[in-house]
Amino acid sequence: MDAASAATGSPVRPPRTAADDNAFKSELVQLIPHLRAFARTLCGDPTAADDLAQDAMMKAWDARASFQMGTNMKAWTFMILRNQFYSEKRRSWRQTQLDQEAAERTLVAVDDPEAPVALDEMRQGLAMLPAEQREALILVGAGGFAYEEAAEICNCAVGTVKSRVSRARRALHAILEDGSYDRDGLSAGDAMRSILADAERLSTVR
Amino acid sequence: MSDENAKRGRGSRKQPADSMNQNMPSPDPRKASSAALDEARLRQQAIGVRLRQMFDEVVNEDVPDEFLEILKRADSRNAENG
Numbered sequence: 001m002d003a004a005s006a007a008t009g010s011p012v013r014p015p016r017t018a019a020d021d022n023a024f025k026s027e028l029v030q031l032i033p034h035l036r037a038f039a040r041t042l043c044g045d046p047t048a049a050d051d052l053a054q055d056a057m058m059k060a061w062d063a064r065a066s067f068q069m070g071t072n073m074k075a076w077t078f079m080i081l082r083n084q085f086y087s088e089k090r091r092s093w094r095q096t097q098l099d100q101e102a103a104e105r106t107l108v109a110v111d112d113p114e115a116p117v118a119l120d121e122m123r124q125g126l127a128m129l130p131a132e133q134r135e136a137l138i139l140v141g142a143g144g145f146a147y148e149e150a151a152e153i154c155n156c157a158v159g160t161v162k163s164r165v166s167r168a169r170r171a172l173h174a175i176l177e178d179g180s181y182d183r184d185g186l187s188a189g190d191a192m193r194s195i196l197a198d199a200e201r202l203s204t205v206r
Numbered sequence: 207m208s209d210e211n212a213k214r215g216r217g218s219r220k221q222p223a224d225s226m227n228q229n230m231p232s233p234d235p236r237k238a239s240s241a242a243l244d245e246a247r248l249r250q251q252a253i254g255v256r257l258r259q260m261f262d263e264v265v266n267e268d269v270p271d272e273f274l275e276i277l278k279r280a281d282s283r284n285a286e287n288g
Binding site: 018021025028029032033034036037040041050053054057058061062122123126137138141142143169172173176177192195196 | 246248249250252253254256257258260261262264265266267269270272273274276277280281284285
């Protein structure tokens with residue numbers, strides 16, 4: 001079910017109050033960081049991602065009457081954001097190139113000398129995945145969504161999400177393992193080693 | 207089964223290759239594959255950790271003021287219009 005068609009449905013609904021709007025707004029505000037993060041994984045480029053996240057936020061606000069409070073607003077807004085992304089992305093023939101450019105810009109944008117090198121490689125590796133695999137992996141692996149929720153967001157079957165996630169995991173592993181993400185000066189397997197070392201460090205810190 | 211036994215002949219000696227294999231200290235294939243599985247699992251976990259970290263990094267960024275301003279503007283416009 002998409003947001004726009006939902007907005008026109010249900011004729012019997014009590015009039016919307018200011019309190020409804022306030023409740024909606026405060027929940028929406030809490031979701032902004034997550035929308036930004038999801039947008040960043042779709043766009044790569046931080047500026048374009050924030051534009052997308054803002055558009056999605058406003059679309060959600062405009063469609064607030066169709067949202068049923070108490071249901072999963074995070075999944076609902078992610079679905080809006082994703083629809084927005086793909087409706088804007090009409091230049092699909094350019095997308096491969098855009099992905100590549102975005103990955104490079106993101107690499108440059110991460111200007112933190114403390115940032116472990118593997119993070120860049122992870123971004124680049126992700127950028128090399130087909131879009132539908134990347135989004136499935138992000139939603140399930142990072143966004144904290146169940147397969148069922150991810151399926152609803154991506155408007156596909158649960159089994160499809162499962163297979164996309166598993167293919168994405170394998171592909172990402174292979175990319176990181178053999179260094180085919182095309183980064184200068186790093187030998188094969190360096191990315192994976194550094195990710196492993198980092199994961200170990202993280203797990204001991206936590 | 208019975209055909210094969212008949213061909214070989216009952217109580218025939220083991221072939222030399224078999225006896226050689228028995229004396230060889232061969233690695234346990236089950237053990238090897240489970241170690242490989244553990245390794246693969248570990249790597250996938252590492253990727254998972256890193257993926258969440260990458261996502262959370264953006265989640266934890268300060269939200270640019272613009273977001274709240276846009277929403278505020280829309281909300282006040284909404285209030286004016288009743």
